[in-house]
Amino acid sequence: MPGEILFLAHRVPFPPDRGDKIRSHHLLKRLAEIAPVHVGCLAETDGDMAQESELAGIAASHFLARRAKPLPLAGFEALAKGLPVSLSAFDHAGLRRWIAGTLAERPIGTVFVFSGQMGQYVPADFGGGVMIDLCDVDSAKFEAYGKQGGLRAWIDRREARLLAREEEGLAHRAHCTLFVSEAEAALFRSRLRDPAGVRIEALRNGIDTAAFDPLAVAPHPELAAQAGPHLVFTGQMDYAPNVAAALRTAERLLPAVRKVHPDATFHVVGRAPVPQLRRLDGQGGLRVWGEVPDVRPFLAAADAVLAPLEIARGIQNKVLEAMAMARPVVLSPEAATGIDARDGEHFAVGPDDGALIDRTLALLDNRTAAEAMGAAARRYVVDHQGWAAMLAPLDGIVGARRAEAHRDAA
Structure with a gap:
């Protein structure tokens, strides 16, 4: 040997x-x-x-x-x-x-x-x-x-x-x-x-499509009991790019979404949220969960998963996980880098705040299109990202x- x-x-x-x-x-x-x-x-x-x-x-x-x-x-x-x-x-x-x-x-x-x-x-x-x-x-x-x-x-x-x-x-x-x-x-x-x-x-990077399977995971009961829509972001929340993306959503994207959907809630899910995020918990539709035993129930309950990272290196596992869970993902070009999926079919890319808002609202307002995108995303990761x-x-x-x-x- x-x-x-x-x-x-x-x-x-x-x-x-x-x-x-x-x-x-x-x-x-x-x-x-x-x-x-x-x-x-x-x-x-x-x-x-x-x-x-x-x-x-x-x-x-x-x-x-x-x-x-x-x-x-x-x-x-x-x-x-x-x-x-x-x-x-x-x-x-x-x-x-x-x-x-x-x-x-x-x-x-x-x-x-x-x-x-x-x-x-x-x-x-x-x-x-x-x-x-x-x-x-x-x-x-x-x-x-x-x-x-x-x-x-x-x-x-x-x-x-x-x-x-x-x-x-x-x-x-x-x-x-x-x-x-x-x-x-x-x-x-x-x-x-x-x-x-x-x-x-x-x-x-790959994805465990058996673990991240929408048919095997029930939506989080608290989210399921609320009207929504529910927007979800996952990640290590003391990591600077994740913090910046969550703040971008809370301060610049979410207010525009809530003008059309007043009950929309943005859920930040992940360990070690910084004080700047914790101080915003409960304000303007933002919910900061901190560390949870399993992110999959939050993904299962999401009407859309957001990933508006402005600094991103490599392949974003958070994006692959959401796609595997058959969720429509709205993301920045930086977060899409390295994933050979098609914009408009497998996920929705927005190059700036206005485009991210428009694409999020379009999916929230067209449940059929959102479900079709989620299904296509699931097929993509099963076929290409195991x-x-x-x-x-x-x-x-x-x-x-x-x-x-x-x-x-x-």
């Missing part, structure tokens, strides 16, 4: 309840079918730590520890060392020791790095294959943040510059660098100062490197 796999992730891949964890979860499951996998990852909450038994059930061995470094300390360390804050924040001495021991004791042929923060853990003298899933171009995201002005903009511009350097270095270190869509892969290629020898592949189909190329990518490693060793 060409060797076992060391899988490194910045967050424990259980439960698969947010974008990055959904992707890392399914990647880990598929890699475990290829070879024994040893998993090193970090946790942020008690809930994350409680997933250790799940991790032990799939990993040949594992390391899970809480990431407890305060962000200000990570920032000072990054400034002192000339590093991106992202790397300093995810640096953990215990994980480094475990990785060194695992590489010394186990026949590791491939290190699979999930997310750029974890590339720092691959030893310079490791002679096996290295695969890095950057998912999306984080440096481009920080560049977008850096255009907003103020002290934070300076911090974001610094992070963008240093992360771009780190991302390119990782791509040269890796046998193959993965991205979540062809658009992200093309963007990364366009930003490389030295593209020679860099192999880049797109490995798209995880098995999305991860099928992984066998060839990993297998090719493992075959090379076997030839080199022979």
Whole structure:
């Protein structure tokens, strides 16, 4: 056998309840079918730590520890060392020791790095294959943040510059660098100062269409008992692009919708809503739910799902989940990036506030058209976005490197 796999992730891949964890979860499951996998990852909450038994059930061995470094300390360390804050924040001495021991004791042929923060853990003298899933171009995201002005903009511009350097270095270190869509892969290629020898592949996100099945999920009883219409947004609600999208809807889109539908309610569903959102809860038709055990009942009860993100990288799982639940989705062009569905058939794209309002009202006012769009969306994800189909190329990518490693060793 060409060797076992060391899988490194910045967050424990259980439960698969947010974008990055959904992707890392399914990647880990598929890699475990290829070879024994040893998993090193970090946790942020008690809930994350409680997933250790799940991790032990799939990993040949594992390391899970809480990431407890305060962000200000990570920032000072990054400034002192000339590093991106992202790397300093995810640096953990215990994980480094475990990785060194695992590489010394186990026949590791491939290190699979999930997310750029974890590339720092691959030893310079490791002679096996290295695969890095950057998912999306984080440096481009920080560049977008850096255009907003103020002290934070300076911090974001610094992070963008240093992360771009780190991302390119990782791509040269890796046998193959993965991205979540062809658009992200093309963007990364366009930003490389030295593209020679860099192999880049797109490995798209999938969706669990059995779990996100409208026939298997009852609408949330509280929403079902209210007249509506109900507009739903899901996501991690301390993540800046999600916060901005929710505020955009609450402040600029929802008031226009409520002029036509006075009882319309906008439901923000997701963990850790920031104080700015919580203060708006109950005002002007806005309901901030915070963390819920399951987003699917909210999607099942939605008359439309909104995703008006102005900064979005990669493929938005929130969009795929809503489509799988046969809901009509109104979204920005940024949120539609990487999903090869058709505007007007599978979802409704609005390039600005006015268009988003018009498309939302059109769906609310034509239930037949809304249901047809939801049904078409469901068919699209079932036919084109299942995880098995999305991860099928992984066998060839990993297998090719493992075959090379076997030839080199022979």
